[in-house]
Amino acid sequence: MEAAFFEQPTVELARALLGMLLVHRTRDGLAAGRIVETEAYQGPQDEAAHSYRGRRTPRTEVMFGPPGHAYVYFVYGMHFCCNVVAAPAGVPHAILVRALEPVVGLRLMAQRRGRGWPLSKRDTLRLASGPGRLCQALGIGRDQNGLSLVHSPLSLRHSALPFTGLPATGPRVGIAGSGPAQAYPWRLWIPAHPSVSR
DNA sequence: ATAATGATTGGC
DNA sequence: CCAATCATTATT
Numbered sequence: 001m002e003a004a005f006f007e008q009p010t011v012e013l014a015r016a017l018l019g020m021l022l023v024h025r026t027r028d029g030l031a032a033g034r035i036v037e038t039e040a041y042q043g044p045q046d047e048a049a050h051s052y053r054g055r056r057t058p059r060t061e062v063m064f065g066p067p068g069h070a071y072v073y074f075v076y077g078m079h080f081c082c083n084v085v086a087a088p089a090g091v092p093h094a095i096l097v098r099a100l101e102p103v104v105g106l107r108l109m110a111q112r113r114g115r116g117w118p119l120s121k122r123d124t125l126r127l128a129s130g131p132g133r134l135c136q137a138l139g140i141g142r143d144q145n146g147l148s149l150v151h152s153p154l155s156l157r158h159s160a161l162p163f164t165g166l167p168a169t170g171p172r173v174g175i176a177g178s179g180p181a182q183a184y185p186w187r188l189w190i191p192a193h194p195s196v197s198r
Numbered sequence: 199a200t201a202a203t204g205a206t207t208g209g210c
Numbered sequence: 211c212c213a214a215t216c217a218t219t220a221t222t
Contacts, residue, residue: 057218
């Protein structure tokens with residue numbers, strides 16, 4: 001994974017992430033999943049983005065840094081969400097990773113999610129089907145905020161099974177308000193994949 | 199200092 | 211459909 005990879009335009013990067021592996025290595029072991037769903041958030045002009053109108057706070061700070069780092073935040077008092085910082089330093093874009101197809105460390109993921117083992121094929125595919133679930137399954141939390149996705153225990157890798165087709169696109173999930181941002185088709189996913197959320 | 203609210207999930 | 215649960219943010 002080269003740093004230059006993250007320099008492409010945000011929605012193109014969101015597309016390029018589909019099929020790639022998100023890997024997290026901890027003391028408990030290795031866990032990884034293939035990215036099957038992403039959402040682009042494009043800074044100042046995007047009212048759905050945390051960085052809308054250039055809002056720069058302790059939480060959003062990493063989005064203003066160089067691309068290729070993790071932006072992890074806590075929501076609803078109980079879940080974490082993991083983003084890939086995009087765009088050049090100073091431009092606060094990020095891509096929310098919304099769902100993974102579990103690939104490595106399935107048992108560890110099930111344990112972290114509080115599920116039994118073994119699981120049915122169907123339940124296994126759902127272990128990381130949502131932004132909060134994926135963070136829990138991979139053990140991603142506050143400590144991973146700001147980590148480099150090139151060189152750190154949390155990394156992105158090209159997959160042996162890249163996604164080469166045309167992604168499905170649609171409006172982003174769970175964003176409030178009623179402005180034009182509601183309709184932007186910046187949610188991308190692998191069509192009909194069983195690990196996609198919702 | 200206080201109040202409102204969430205880029206969600208799981209249970210009824 | 212709705213409650214859980216608390217950090218973050220804006221406001222006083």
